[in-house]
Amino acid sequence: MTDIPDAAAASRAWTIEDAEERYGLRAWGGGCFRVSDDGHLLVAPRGDDDPSAIIDLYEVVQGLDQRGLATPVLVRLPDLLRKRLGDIRSAFDDAIRGNEFRGGYSCVYPIKVNQQRQLVETIREIGAELGFGLEAGSKPELLAVLGLTRDQHATPIVCNGFKDDEYIETVVLAQKLGRVIYPVIESFGELERLLRHASRYGIRPRIGIRLKPSTAGVGKWAESGGERSKFGLHAPELLAALELLKSRGMADCLKLVHFHVGSQMCDIRQVKTAVSELARVYCELRRLGAGVEVIDIGGGLAVDYDGSNSTWASSMNYSLEEYANDVVYRIGAACNEAGQPHPLIISESGRAMVANSSILIFDILGRTRFRTDPGLAWARGLIAEEETEGRDVPQPVKDLVETWESLIGSPDIAESNLVEAFHDAQQAREEALNLFRLGYLSLPMRAVAERFYWAIGKRAVAISEERNDGGPLPDQLTDLPEHFSDIYFGNFSLFQSLPDSWAIDQVFPVVPLHRLDEKPTRRAIIADITCDSDGKIDRFACTDQRDYAPTLDVHELRVANDGTPTEPYLLGIFLVGAYQEVLGDLHNLFGDTHAVHVALDEDAGWRIDDVIEGDTVRDVLRYVQFNPDELRRSIRQEVEAAVRKNRMSVAESQSLLRFYESGLEGYTYLE
Template sequence: MNREEWDINVAKELWGLNHSIRGSIIAVDEEGYLVISLGEQKIRVKNLLEKHGFDVAYIRVLPLIERTMRTVYETFTELAKVHDFKGGLQPVFPMKVNPIEVVIDAIWRYGEKYRWGFNTGSLGELELLSKYLEKGGRILIYDGVVSDSVMKILVRFKGNGWRVIIDVESEHDLDILSKYPEFEIGLRIKPLFRPGGKWAHSAGLEGKFGLTVNTLVKLREEYKWIEERSRLLHIHPGSQIYKWSDIEAFINEAYNIFTQLQSHGFTSIEIVDLGGGLAYPYLDTRNGTIESPDYGLIEYFNHILKVFSRLEKHPTLVYEGGRYIVSAHRILVAKVVDIRPYSTEQAQSLRSVRVEDFLSNVRSIDDLKKLVNEYKKYIHKSKQVHQYTLEERELAEDVISKVRDELLAKIYELVRNKPSQIESVINDPLLYKLVTSPSKRYILNFSIFADIPDSVLVNQYFQVVPAQRLNEKPDVLAVLGDLTCDSMGEINEYISHVKTPLEASDWFTKMDLRLMLIPGRRLKLGGVPLHLPIKGENYYIAILDTGAYQDPLAMKHNLIYGAPEIILDEKNGEVEVKIIEKNGKYL
């Protein structure tokens, strides 16, 4: 590939646009613009923000919610035929995932044909859902702490034709429910199994949710009605289980708990809720990492159906994967408002100074390693023993910068001439850090705390992609900084996974010669591959898959809170666009 050319197919791999859920809806057009494809229309993200004068906005692509709901239902239906499973599917949306009005409205509308229900866990969620109280009964699974205030609202839902099932997690819940004999209950049981991942602590015997079996046995003696009223078994494995072996183990344990409860008198249980363990692929490369699960929806349903179809009487299975349903629908887009050097840059006066002799005897990466280690020791010692004047400090910074750039140029030259030497680079921590370090800091008009708080709270990975020039090779690796005063308001990690074979010269960015990819290898970079904006260009960056949890978790750090919204929907084959100002008013 010529260095001035850039294959859009390679761009899709580098920026994570080959995705099983976003599919062809979030795509790239022939001129390199990030587009949203709905029906026959391709809407350029950059144009959408410029048209409305926004430096930052949330774009909500509601048809992505509908598409994912349909995929879940159809995948289950097809696999149920394969396994001759007769129990059926009962999908529910956990409102904690995203309880804002536009999302709940979409779940209600799109879910009508599937009788998509809701899972709630608080009084506030019930009050919000009351908007739909008289619009036709769905299933409502309540798994929060039960109180008389909660029960008053649940009585209204039941009276309007909703099927209400209340999870039991403690003796407190049973005391309250003793006064409401008309309600069906669910048994939320703690599994022994504890999977890996960021939310592993929420499962297992020490987890926050559910009853242990020995507690259930004791409560059964006091509350004789438990057996008769139990309709549902609920087992929570933790969120975002990314390893298939953990999913298999959890499903097998859930099956065992169900069959054991049935054999010990709980024969009225007819529904099994396996919680929200299905992982959303924030990076869809099947690596078996926290960002990229090594399985998908087909494998998930296939194993569940294979296991539960062994039973003589098949239960109804609850699908509760809310993150999987709504993550893709929201795109955060922000304009670059400033570009700064990540560390020191060469002064113009130093560019005539030659440091080539420093590298004159380097013939291989091994030679370079020895030289870099010696140089590092020298710099460290110099910093400790020398008190610099301002002039000396300026010169020292310039020399360090020039030597660093020469080192990067030398690595590029050596790898280009002998690609196999890249192994020596990536296996040496110092060289790898050098060659994958950012050279720029892009300041964007957004707030990580307000717009993608999970980036700070749990180090959640979100896919970053430029909204334009995807048909051009990236110039630099850059850290993304927000407008807050907090040092945590940055995105400084990027995962690259490109499979297409490329010449070694194309593994590096164009301007700062940073390593951005190795065909067939997963790389963790210290910055995002981006272009240097042309003078006068509005350069926008999109952050994908921000539709789950980010809205309800948003903070008011620096009093920066939220962004205007662009709502895209399809009505009667036409694309409908609504704009919501930051204060919540429709334009």
């Protein structure tokens, strides 16, 4: 019996359709991921529009290896990005036509979501075709955006964040340069500074104002919206700002009204409520004499990370099309009722724009597991030795053996009795551990107790799952699959490449890149190679209306006697294009991974357009103010001293120096 009972599949062969369902490819993949006949994970960047245009991710890794680039590696797929941006454009265009909306739509990319140059340049190029723009949330980001949009003066630029005099002066001068730029006022003081600099340079700025919405967000980012949000003006301050503009004869300069309710709006009801509120604010400002022409609904368009189409924090209970239709309809309806013109709608949907365009790929270095042996022969042998030597077998051990025998002898055991048996095993194990702590139980007998306890737990799960056809376990047993699962060690740093998994328990899809034509027979959590117990993934995407799955279904590693894999086992973590690269840190001095840009190619199927090599050890040491040359010199001096004292031969000293120098120039990950 395998560790993943599957009564439904037991009577038939495993298929690639089973694999696609097991890993939820169609649920979270947007039609862009599928499995080949030989079990490889494929990307179809154009989706159903061109299903023959595919990229085999396993082949990509092999190609990178031939080019001297080892895993871990971040694969960026600009064709996926192009499709996603096009889908957003199409959804809003359809909603505008369907609702007879007389305004327009533009999506601006907040570069804070991922500031990597190659990605932002790709968005700039595609966005120019689609009428999209960019958003800056700080002075450095503004300077980057201005430099990127040379000769693209029609590209809308939205400026958020705290603004000092230098930031505001840069915005004013950018407008004189001909840019379509909206400084969004976050506080009353910013408005006064903007008016001062506008007067100095003789321009009438396109002013945006951010409102604190009464509508709060949901999920992990609920506090980014609502009346206690970090940014924006309350309604009384908004009216005071309008009065100030009127007193300067500049009410017509108030062009944009904006708010932001949350980064990942998982429930469409909150979206509807928030948009309705902002639409009413727009209409009221127009009625009071403001020249508002743009509604910026901020971010919030969610990503269905787990594919459950639910209101869990890592999901969304709506489609892109529903989102666009609700936004356009509610703004249009409010304007029609108030007799106001339809505005240009802007969204700052950064997460939804780029999440699916990057994939982290890494290899598995090894695994640990709770070992059991058929019939528990090893444990029974230790019991026999105990009895042969004239010692009584401790009562907790006897209780565990009895519980095990009851499970083996009663395959039709009732669920209540199954739970009771496991509770008995828990109690007996705890009693055994207490005896060991007090010195009344030997180490061999403790080992026997633990081996029987593991076997009982795994047997209880197997019986329950076979009976429920792989469905949910009884509440009292739900933690057991995770508790008895394998630990697969991945060649990556969670803190560098997947910080949201650690910081906010964000769920990401994890899928093997190959062997998908084989049924997975193990359950595992994924541990990284940092020296930190938090460096693990134990929350996985699932589509069965649970918040997350505690383990991942994986294939048995093919290993040598020492546990070293005899062939690569590659996993991919998907939907990592938003925030993960820019939030990652140098925990344990694991640096940036290699990053490659892989695009469709008519002749070869796919091609590598760009390679950004990952950090070397020398690079990361410099980041934290070490001088690698001084470190090398220090080691050389110590080595020479060891040679003089005959603790090391000259040949050994040179081997160490070569290793040290090679290490400084090498990848920070295991090669």
